[in-house]
Amino acid sequence: MSWNDQQLIYISVEGKKISGFAGENLLEVINREGFEVPYLCHHPGLPAYGACRLCTIQIQTNGKTSLVASCTYPLREEELEVFPHTEEVWELRQMIIKLLLAQSPKAEIIQNLARQYRVEMTAQPENESEFVAGTKTTEALQEHQEKCILCGRCVRACGKLLGNNAISFASRGINRHVTPPLAEPPEACTGCGACFHVCPTGAIKMQMENNSLKIEPWQAEVNLFTCPGCGKQHFPKKNIQEVHSRINIDYKPDHDFAEANSLAELCPACRRKHTLAQGLASKTITKGMENIL
Amino acid sequence: MSQHTINSKEQIEQITLKIITSYRHLSEEEMDWIALLQDIQDQFRYLPPDGLKLCARELNVPLSQLYSIATFYTCFSLAPRGKTEIQVCMGTACHIRGAEPILDKILQQLALNPGETSPDLEYSLETVNCVGACARGPLVIINSNYYGNLTMGQVENLLSKTRDINGEGKNG
Ligand code: SF4
Ligand code: FES
Ligand code: FES
Numbered sequence A: 001m002s003w004n005d006q007q008l009i010y011i012s013v014e015g016k017k018i019s020g021f022a023g024e025n026l027l028e029v030i031n032r033e034g035f036e037v038p039y040l041c042h043h044p045g046l047p048a049y050g051a052c053r054l055c056t057i058q059i060q061t062n063g064k065t066s067l068v069a070s071c072t073y074p075l076r077e078e079e080l081e082v083f084p085h086t087e088e089v090w091e092l093r094q095m096i097i098k099l100l101l102a103q104s105p106k107a108e109i110i111q112n113l114a115r116q117y118r119v120e121m122t123a124q125p126e127n128e129s130e131f132v133a134g135t136k137t138t139e140a141l142q143e144h145q146e147k148c149i150l151c152g153r154c155v156r157a158c159g160k161l162l163g164n165n166a167i168s169f170a171s172r173g174i175n176r177h178v179t180p181p182l183a184e185p186p187e188a189c190t191g192c193g194a195c196f197h198v199c200p201t202g203a204i205k206m207q208m209e210n211n212s213l214k215i216e217p218w219q220a221e222v223n224l225f226t227c228p229g230c231g232k233q234h235f236p237k238k239n240i241q242e243v244h245s246r247i248n249i250d251y252k253p254d255h256d257f258a259e260a261n262s263l264a265e266l267c268p269a270c271r272r273k274h275t276l277a278q279g280l281a282s283k284t285i286t287k288g289m290e291n292i293l
Numbered sequence B: 001m002s003q004h005t006i007n008s009k010e011q012i013e014q015i016t017l018k019i020i021t022s023y024r025h026l027s028e029e030e031m032d033w034i035a036l037l038q039d040i041q042d043q044f045r046y047l048p049p050d051g052l053k054l055c056a057r058e059l060n061v062p063l064s065q066l067y068s069i070a071t072f073y074t075c076f077s078l079a080p081r082g083k084t085e086i087q088v089c090m091g092t093a094c095h096i097r098g099a100e101p102i103l104d105k106i107l108q109q110l111a112l113n114p115g116e117t118s119p120d121l122e123y124s125l126e127t128v129n130c131v132g133a134c135a136r137g138p139l140v141i142i143n144s145n146y147y148g149n150l151t152m153g154q155v156e157n158l159l160s161k162t163r164d165i166n167g168e169g170k171n172g
Helices: A026-032 A087-103 A108-116 A139-147 A153-161 A194-198 A237-246 A268-281 B009-021 B033-044 B049-059 B063-072 B092-096 B099-110 B152-165
Strands: A008-013 A016-021 A056-061 A064-069 A081-083 A168-170 A177-179 A205-209 A212-216 A220-226 A233-236 B084-089 B123-128 B140-142 B145-147
Touching: A016 A026, A026 A056, A056 A087, A064 A087, A087 A108, A153 A168, A153 A194, A168 B063, A220 A237, A233 A237, B009 B033, B009 B049, B033 B049, B033 B063, B049 B063, B084 B099, B092 B099, B099 B123, B099 B152, B140 B152
Parallel strands: A008 A081, B084 B123
Antiparallel strands: A008 A016, A056 A064, A056 A081, A168 A177, A205 A212, A212 A220, A220 A233, B084 B140, B140 B145
16 A cells, blocks of 8 residues: 555544544654654654553543553544643653653663653662672673663564564563573674664663674674775674675675675765766766765 | 483483474464473473574574573573472462571571572572462472471471482472
8 A cells, every 4th residue: 555545544632633644653643743742662663562651641532531552552543532741641651750760760861751750769779780680790781771671672673673683571570671692692683783773761882893893781793894995894794794685685795896796885985986986987977966975 | 301410512402402303393373482491491400501592593483582481481490400499489378377487497408599509400499479389388399299387397307308209209
């Protein structure tokens, strides 16, 4: 089904009529209109999850009033009135933020929410360091635990989106945490960095170091590719191989720059230069256009 | 039959492979990962990481998924467990009937904390929450044998007694 034959649905938000497509989630539809419903576990590029409940709103349909998590509520044909910021909703969010703040006091996004919702820090659990039983606590792990809110964005990005499944949830209850399997450096990690980019709290660190890319606290370390053009280190090797194998290009790690059958190995800067040179040669790009590239 | 010694990587893989064989024909929907892990745990009395890795490779499942399951259920252990597995019920009924001092006594005798295994792999100690035999509390389970209505005096002898009957599969 193409974009323009999707069915439009009209709803009312605080008395204002707005529209969205059938099947779209309520959170995105109402935030598009500027209602600023807070959310943490939701990410537009990832499957809905409904873990944090921060996006809870009040709805009225068929004469019934209820509180629902808007990120997992698909737009459908029904009379729907939405109240994103009632007193009840506000109190619920305060409670959620209070708990999150106790769990992850170092996460900036939580601190900001706490300020916005006027939530104060409660007492801290005493035995924080024993948090993940049975694993040795490194500094990186400790820092991670003080920030991670278990929203599962990283797990969904790595598993559902990319199919790498290098990390997952482990244990349960107070010990639930995100980890590579067996708490060992994850073999399945390609170094794509998706987990790092979707994490709302900064609980994941990604760093270039010497010839490799490190992602903590997963203890992931992948080699970087050397740009055949300028010799600079850029994308992770495994990641490039992965892309090649998925789009079915024969991967020849040792072929030289001149006969490159794909531009994927070039660093972004060299790639632009290469495209420009080709364009100028074939006259698809004229002088003066080059600074656009 | 369960193994009472630590196996080499080769042994682990060989035995695990045999277990895997009976799951190979199952479709994705039919596959029961918990049952597979239970079979492996029955065999080794724990889930050897090398066995898990083999399952992931052979059955084409992410290792992270198996690890998630293995760490979610307390019946699975990723470290070798002792020959004698002791579970002390700390459920509400047993608690009221005096489980606390009994646990203390056992902790003292074994010099182990709940969740630990002695270095010689003789004992593993664990606390559990209600095993459905509340009327017989306080209650200790040793290698699946239930010892109910325990008094402090009985606890004293219990461990030495189990050392004697261990392996003979008698019911208490
Ligand atoms: S590491 Fe970040 S993305 Fe992953 S669960 Fe924790 S907070 Fe969410
Ligand atoms: S954003 Fe909706 S439940 Fe987390
Ligand atoms: S509380 Fe111990 S068996 Fe129920």
